[in-house]
Amino acid sequence: xxxxxxxxxxxxxxxxxxxxxxxxxxxxxxxxxxxxxxxxxxxxxxxxxxxxxxxxxxxxxxxxxxxxxxxxxxxxxxxxxxxxxxxxxxxxxxxxxxxxxxxxxxxxxxxxxxxxxxxxxxxxxxxxxxxxxxxxxxxxxxxxxxxxxxxxxxxxxxxxxxxxxxxxxxxxxxxxxxxxxxxxxxxxxxxxxxxxxxxxxxxxxxxxxxxxxxxxxxxxxxxxxxxxxxxxxxxxxxxxxxxxxxxxxxxxxxxxxxxxxxxxxxxxxxxxxxxxxxxxxxxxxxxxxxxxxxxxxxxxxxxxxxxxxxxxxxxxxxxxxxxxxxxxxxxxxxxxxxxxxxxx
Numbered sequence: 001x002x003x004x005x006x007x008x009x010x011x012x013x014x015x016x017x018x019x020x021x022x023x024x025x026x027x028x029x030x031x032x033x034x035x036x037x038x039x040x041x042x043x044x045x046x047x048x049x050x051x052x053x054x055x056x057x058x059x060x061x062x063x064x065x066x067x068x069x070x071x072x073x074x075x076x077x078x079x080x081x082x083x084x085x086x087x088x089x090x091x092x093x094x095x096x097x098x099x100x101x102x103x104x105x106x107x108x109x110x111x112x113x114x115x116x117x118x119x120x121x122x123x124x125x126x127x128x129x130x131x132x133x134x135x136x137x138x139x140x141x142x143x144x145x146x147x148x149x150x151x152x153x154x155x156x157x158x159x160x161x162x163x164x165x166x167x168x169x170x171x172x173x174x175x176x177x178x179x180x181x182x183x184x185x186x187x188x189x190x191x192x193x194x195x196x197x198x199x200x201x202x203x204x205x206x207x208x209x210x211x212x213x214x215x216x217x218x219x220x221x222x223x224x225x226x227x228x229x230x231x232x233x234x235x236x237x238x239x240x241x242x243x244x245x246x247x248x249x250x251x252x253x254x255x256x257x258x259x260x261x262x263x264x265x266x267x268x269x270x271x272x273x274x275x276x277x278x279x280x281x282x283x284x285x286x287x288x289x290x291x292x293x294x295x296x297x298x299x300x301x302x303x304x305x306x307x308x309x310x311x312x313x314x315x316x317x318x319x320x321x322x323x324x325x326x327x328x329x330x331x332x333x334x335x336x337x338x339x340x341x342x343x344x
Contacts, residue, residue, distance in 0.1 A: 036068025
């Protein structure tokens with residue numbers, strides 16, 4: 001069902017950032033004003049199916065429309081342009097399927113669907129007519145990377161997990177921490193403070209108790225993400241195993257960025273490398289400092305930029321690009337999200 005204002009034309013843009021853990025939607029006017037917004041749950045087509053995922057997204061869009069003072073009407077558009085940056089749109093065929101499903105909902109006259117990594121990338125690039133080339137690495141619940149050259153060429157990774165060679169992200173770090181801690185406690189692996197700190201976080205006496213709690217569902221699997229800050233805290237205290245995992249995460253981020261730069265012929269060009277996602281944007285000193293060192297060695301002309309604003313900002317900027325907005329709308333939209341650190 002479409003939505004339209006009680007009077008007047010539709011909004012200029014509908015910006016969607018749908019991540020694994022949360023979804024942000026904003027309706028934006030031509031002058032960059034956020035007319036209404038809403039937050040929903042994660043966007044996970046592989047887990048629930050594309051149809052259910054888009055239906056859930058539609059409910060969040062409807063809440064954003066109501067926040068903007070729009071009323072339901074089946075024959076009307078929400079916006080001139082829809083910019084939807086979606087997690088799990090990792091392959092071109094997935095982007096096409098999701099674009100078909102979203103396009104059928106008649107939210108806008110024009111629609112662009114892209115992986116959510118492109119929202120982080122756009123948020124870290126300049127506005128207006130400046131050349132927009134750069135690489136973004138998102139390290140949040142998972143890890144992904146995408147880059148764009150000044151001539152429009154794109155490089156990206158499949159980013160579907162271990163099947164496509166990925167390592168790390170918050171989920172991966174939690175799994176690695178648990179694996180090393182379990183082996184340390186039962187004698188198969190190197191001793192590490194993780195064997196004590198991980199169960200203690202949940203008030204449990206041992207890794208055996210923690211394994212049992214997760215295995216039997218007494219602790220929901222979704223709470224494993226709570227172990228990532230514990231890992232970083234243990235690493236900061238000098239634990240060798242924890243430090244190894246953090247340094248490996250830095251290596252994974254650096255190698256994704258440097259490979260993308262190389263494939264786009266950007267290693268010899270001053271270029272932004274944009275970091276986003278909860279793990280990368282937190283600037284944990286052990287991770288961030290190691291990452292800066294690695295990138296300085298492999299891509300000395302790269303300028304590292306950390307995006308902490310909600311990625312829906314990038315989706316909105318992409319829409320303003322398509323609408324050929326002037327400087328003021330970009331500035332107004334950025335000002336709206338300034339200081340609003342991304343969550344989830």
